[in-house]
Amino acid sequence: MVTRRCLIAGAMLAASLAFPAFAQNASIIVASTTSTENSGLFGHILPKFEAASGIKVKVVAVGTGQAIKLAQNGDADVLFVHHRPSEEKFVAESYGVKRFDVMYNDFVLVGPKSDPAKIKGMKDAQAAFAKIAEAKAVFASRGDDSGTHKKELGIWKGADVDVQAASGQWYRETGSGMGATLNTASGLGAYALSDRGTWLSFKNKGDLEILVEGDERLFNPYGVILVNPAKHAHVKAQEGQAFIDWLLSDAGQKAIGEYQINGLQLFFPNAEKMGS
Secondary structure, eight states: OHHHHHHHHHHHHHHHTTSOOOOTTOEEEEEEEHHHHHTTHHHHHHHHHHHHHOOEEEEEEEOHHHHHHHHHTTOOSEEEESOHHHHHHHHHTTSEEEEEEEEEEEEEEEEETTOTTOOTTOSOHHHHHHHHHHHTOOEEEOOSSOHHHHHHHHHHHHTTOOGGGGBTTTEEEOOSOHHHHHHHHHHHTOBEEEEHHHHHHOSOOTTEEEEEOOOGGGEEEEEEEEEOTTTOTTSOHHHHHHHHHHHHSHHHHHHHHHOEETTEEOOEEOOOOTTO
């Protein structure tokens, strides 16, 4: 029993040494996406980080474009989003220190079971989008400059469809987050592009189901970046880096991988091993 107590004490000590001594009310602001919030991921992983570090995390969950603007303005300490070209531009322009891979999932194209565009089972997302446009079937777009919206616009472009010309007709822009857009799609019997995590956690599916998945174009990587304190001196660099380090650590990656809904994993950790 004594040996076991010593082992437990040693493990607790090792855990306590994983982080520097932060102020009692240490906190950071993370600018992130509605998908990480709506999926319930943050509700799962943040209590684990806060217990390990003593740092409180406030998440501002908006579209990726808006999250990047918040970080550029110095209104966040950490950026955690899912549009790699925008993330790399953010770092290249010195707003961020360095981008790290954290996790990935994928996008799915959902729509009504009646499937007026006849796309169910297709593996080519661009061809499916082209059929939706040809059928003038209602499509609910986030229209909010989020990572999901950027991905969607890229697929429309690849399919040679000018959705702006169809705006307000069969193409409906909600200007809202993923959950609200799925609610709109459910109410209208419309197609929509969703990240899988939000779709799995979405309760109001109604007549919607996944119709197209598995295209490599639908891959959805997430990255995390410390906002550059050289741009904004008030950025809590030490605390923000502690959060990033935890996300990339075995403990953080394990927490991400363990998060499930109805036995289904929502996100897949893919950080490089620390020090590699």
